[in-house]
Amino acid sequence: MATMEFAQHHKKIMPPSSRYEAAMKALSSLITKKKRGDGSKRTEKFDQMFRYLQALELDQQCITELKIIHIAGTKGKGSTCAFSEAILRECGLQTGLFTSPHLMDVRERYRLNGSDISREKFLMYFWECWHQLEEKTTKDLPMPSLFQFLTLLAFKIFLTEKDLPMPSLFQFLTLLAFKIFLTEKVDVAILEVGLGGRLDSTNVVKEPVVCGITSLGMDHTEILGDTIAKIASEKAGIFKSKVPAFTVPQLPEAMSVLNDRASTLSIPLEVAKPLSPNMLKGVHLGLAGHHQFTNAGLAVAICRCWLQRTGRLNFFPNDNEVLPEAFLKGLWTACLFGRAxxxxxxxxxxxxxxxxxxxxxxxxxxxxxxxxxxxxxxxxxxxxxxxxxxxxxxxxxxxxxxxxxxxxxxxxxxxxxxxxxxxxxxxxxxxxxxxxxxxxxxxxxxxxxxxxxxxxxxxxxxxxxxxxxxxxxxxxxxxxxxxxxxxxxxxxxxxxxxxxxxxxxxxxxxxxxxxxxxxxxxxxxxxxxxxxxxxxxxxxxxxxxxxxxxxxxxxxxxxxxxxxxxxxxxxxxxxxxxxxxxxxxxx
Missing domain, CATH: 3.90.190.20 (Mur ligase, C-terminal domain)
Incomplete structure (x- = not known):
């Protein structure tokens, strides 16, 4: 059933408020635990993401067309994403931004050209994805254990579509982001990693245009590891061959891991300098706090690279110390709820x-x-x-x-x-x-x-x-x-x-x-x-x-x-x- 047919079908059977409540109830059904899991099944869940993409008829060529900016980190990744989106939007591009978590409404996770997706569009894309996945998965199918999964793999016994459970909440929300941005034909999609990087649902992207890693610290240690080096290794999992990467000044242990990963992939890893107030020509950053100069500096470096790699050099002069007006306006208008x-x-x-x-x-x-x-x-x-x-x-x-x-x-x-x-x-x-x-x-x-x-x-x-x-x-x-x-x-x-x-x-x-x-x-x-x-x-x-x-x-x-x-x-x-x-x- 086509997107518009889904939308019209649900319009007939219930009013908008009820349809939205029904969507929230459906999303809640994807949460199987009252608390965040321990990460023990991350590998299996990550492998499932590729099958979900197939179920939605989304292949890697489609994903690549989104010209993705992929950003991981412990602190500041949401802010860096917000700065990057605002900068590229002010450059005249159609933007899509996927962040997490939401604070008040799940639609905050999806911004189109700087605005949260409308309820109408959200419901249209939500129910299409939901029904497509529902038709090709088995409800309440338990996740196989790691041993079961490896045994099936060893004997080349591949699961059929009907042996695929419905995705978890974050898996579904990530899949929905791809669906929304592809259908809306955005020029650039900025994706914020949910947790970690290497096995995060967003990391099904094989060919982003550029990657970024914000400041690293000790968080989610029960899943990502109990040292800064282990955490850095998980974050560096978003690095891809032939894709430039950027980061900010890091602790030596973290920087060493990031450099090693970049060297293994033979990709350039550039440390972006924090912006100085002098570069802003009197403009104030849209996000408060001195730490935002670091996030803004990373966003500027990422956007400059994205424009260069997509053939839009006219937006940036040769003098790297002078920020274009579009960049300044983007840095000024960037916003993110709940941060300073x-x-x-x-x-x-x-x-x-x-x-x-x-x-x-x-x-x-x-x-x-x-x-x-x-x-x-x-x-x-x-x-x-x-x-x-x-x-x-x-x-x-x-x-x-x-x-x-x-x-x-x-x-x-x-x-x-x-x-x-x-x-x-x-x-x-x-x-x-x-x-x-x-x-x-x-x-x-x-x-x-x-x-x-x-x-x-x-x-x-x-x-x-x-x-x-x-x-x-x-x-x-x-x-x-x-x-x-x-x-x-x-x-x-x-x-x-x-x-x-x-x-x-x-x-x-x-x-x-x-x-x-x-x-x-x-x-x-x-x-x-x-x-x-x-x-x-x-x-x-x-x-x-x-x-x-x-x-x-x-x-x-x-x-x-x-x-x-x-x-x-x-x-x-x-x-x-x-x-x-x-x-x-x-x-």
Whole structure:
């Protein structure tokens, strides 16, 4: 059945909202575990991707026509992809961008010419891919074990189409990206690796135009390896013969691995220099933070190479130190939710939500999905700089109006906060595989060195779950029955770091009973106006709140009850948490 026939078929049987909910339910059915897997079946799943492409009648020649830019890394790969897409779009090219994860709506993963794919187009391509794969796979077929797989291979017993299970969530989303970009006939497709590189679903691309690897660090060690060298080896798996590769300054152990892989393939590996402010001619980067100069430098090198290899040299002059106007405009307009993002919770651009109230100009959210030691350090430096400065420039902080992907954000005028008492609040959650003993000191020490201290730390569970894909609509739930034992663990670690590990009063620290009731703005105000007294077991500088909507409501109520108070809230530790906050703020 053709694409348009699929679309018309689904239009007839259900309204748009129901069709979208049905698509989200279908996507959720592809998640077989409540938590991320351990990577034990990555090889088999990667091999399956080629068969899924065949099922969708997509061959390597089709994929090559997309003229792909493939980018891996630990930190900054999403930002580098966003810069690259914006630059090439400003050069007049039709662009497709595939990134992960999404924060509010799965359609964020697919940008066409700078805008998230429309619901209508998403549904059209989604159901076509879904039905094509459903017809050629067996539902609920278990994945063969590695031994079974190798045995079949040894005896040349090849699985039939009907022995192929439906793809996992990320496999399907990657396949959908190829389908969308090919049908939309983009000039260039920028693909962000999901996890690792060598066995990532995006690595079915055999002939990209250029590859890039951003800053490397320790993340997903249970899957990618427990050393920086092992992780670098996985990332270098995207390198291809005869395809130029670029990276940024790396740790020596990582750089050695990348060089060895490039040498084995006989390909050039160039280390891109971070951009200097002088090269920008007064233009500010669209993504905030000093680290973005490194990501922008990599994006510029990648785009220059892409233009050269595709015969579009007219966009770039011979002088490499002078950036073309299109490059400057792309660097200025690039945007990416949840990375060093500032949101003013203003009443005039935040509609009333009965359950959690509405916005106030005295509440500012600083959102960054940092969740590794390296990214937490970058986040701390960014927040320290942003929170210290009372003058908020829409240009410097990336909050000028962007029709590309931030069309719901209003242009905010420069203003200076006068006669306000500013307090910093820490709103945090992270996955249990993360180590808060490492994350918290990085943040606390860097902020303190810059004169930034937190009056209150709030630990909350996220709303989003790993085992469900929702429609992006805000879910306002005051469910306080969730298990918050992990949040109390986070709180205890935080208190020990703040008050000193040797403080004997912390040995029996347990605030669970104290905060078992419904939290109010008074609970938050307590930490803002009173000091902790560990000797008497009085810890007012932190709290566990069992519901994120409760936490947002408490923050809003607090600034309403105290007009002279201005709260600067750093939201970090998890992209899930950042996305949930954005949903609740109606962004």
């Amino acid at each position: 993002q500032i949101v003013h919770d203003k009443q005039d651009n935040c509609p009333e939500t009965p359950e959690i109230g509405n916005g106030s100009g005295n509440l500012v959210f600083y959102l960054d999905g940092a969740h590794t030691p390296e990214s937490m350090e970058v986040c701390a430096r960014w927040f320290s700089s942003a929170a210290r400065d009372d003058l908020y420039s829409p240009l410097e902080n990336g909050h000028f109006e962007k029709t590309n992907c931030q069309k719901n954000f209003k242009n905010e005028n420069n203003y200076r906060v006068l006669n306000k008492v500013s307090q910093n609040v820490f709103l945090f959650n992270c996955m249990e595989v993360r180590d808060p003993h490492v994350l918290f000191p990085q943040l606390i020490n860097i902020c303190a060195a810059n004169g930034i201290h937190f009056s209150k730390a709030l630990f909350v569970p996220s709303i989003s779950t790993y085992h469900k894909v929702d429609s992006g609509a805000p879910i306002v739930s005051f469910d306080i029955t969730q298990d918050v034992s992990w949040q109390f663990t986070l709180q205890k670690i935080w208190e020990k770091i703040i008050h000193g590990k040797k403080n004997s009063a912390l040995d029996g620290f347990d605030n669970s009973e104290r905060y078992a009731g419904l939290p109010t703005w008074e609970l938050l105000s307590e930490g803002l106006s009173q000091k902790c007294d560990p000797a008497n077991q009085k810890f007012t500088c932190s709290a566990v709140i069992p519901s994120l909507p409760m936490a947002i409501k408490s923050l809003r109520d607090c600034v309403k009850e105290s007009p002279s108070l201005r709260l600067q809230v750093l939201v970090t530790g998890s992209l899930h948490l950042v996305g949930d906050v954005l949903k609740l703020l109606k962004r």
